[in-house]
Amino acid sequence: MSYEQFAYYYDELMESAPYDEWVHYFKKKLAAHNLTGKRVLDIGCGTGSFSVRLAKEGYNVTGIDLSSEMLMIASEKAAKENVSIAFFEQDMREIEGLGEFEAATIFCDSLNYLLNEEDVLQTFRAVHSHLVPDGLLFFDVHTLFKMEHVFLGNTFGSNDEQLSYIWQCYEGEWPDSVEHELTFFVQNGTSYERFDELHVQRTFEPSVYTRLLTEAGFELLETGADFSEPSDSPEAERQFFIAKKIS
Secondary structure, three states: OOOOOHHHHHHHHOOOOOHHHHHHHHHHHHHHOOOOOOEEEEEOOOOOHHHHHHHHOOOEEEEEEOOHHHHHHHHHHHHHOOOOOEEEEOOHHHOOOOOOEEEEEEOOOHHHHOOOHHHHHHHHHHHHOOEEEEEEEEEEEEOHHHHHHHHOOOEEEEEOOOEEEEEEEEEOOOOOEEEEEEEEEEEEOOEEEEEEEEEEEEOOOHHHHHHHHHHOOEEEEEEEEOOOEOOOOOOOOEEEEEEEEOO
């Protein structure tokens, strides 16, 4: 997985991402579970679009991501919006030294970049060590339906003047995984520059995430899908989990 060039066009490609819905969902569920703390760890924060929105809502946000390029853009965005956010370049499997938080989020299918159960478990344990007692973990992942029926074998594209792309999806080497092959054409004066990206994602049955949460010391509080649908909706594309640190 590489974000070196992709980072600079990420926001344009993610223009329709439901950041405001993630914020609304997060705030609603915090209230539903009687959590009033303001310290939030945003894991896989990317270019900071969600982090900045949370900070503008009054939360004390720390963001981590693997991509230094993404984090540079996130810092610029926070400064432009006049909010204070601490950003760190860290692997979600090896979070360290950040203190404790009342809540942690892993939204926008960031967890799907982990390709085996051991990495998911390691991530859950790393998050657990950075939550206060009864702190909450929120995350979402692609559903099996989305991997099989929305991604696999399909091609997506855009033909905008300044940025065009072709996005092809193939079956990955891992079970329930997809390889996203992206080719970008970026306008550079009177010509176009081409660059390529390969992103591999995998998802698991909900029961696997539940088991790994339990092994990491969490209690699963609720699941859902597509912000408002039941978790067992057959054509849901995004599965949500909320878990509480219990040990």
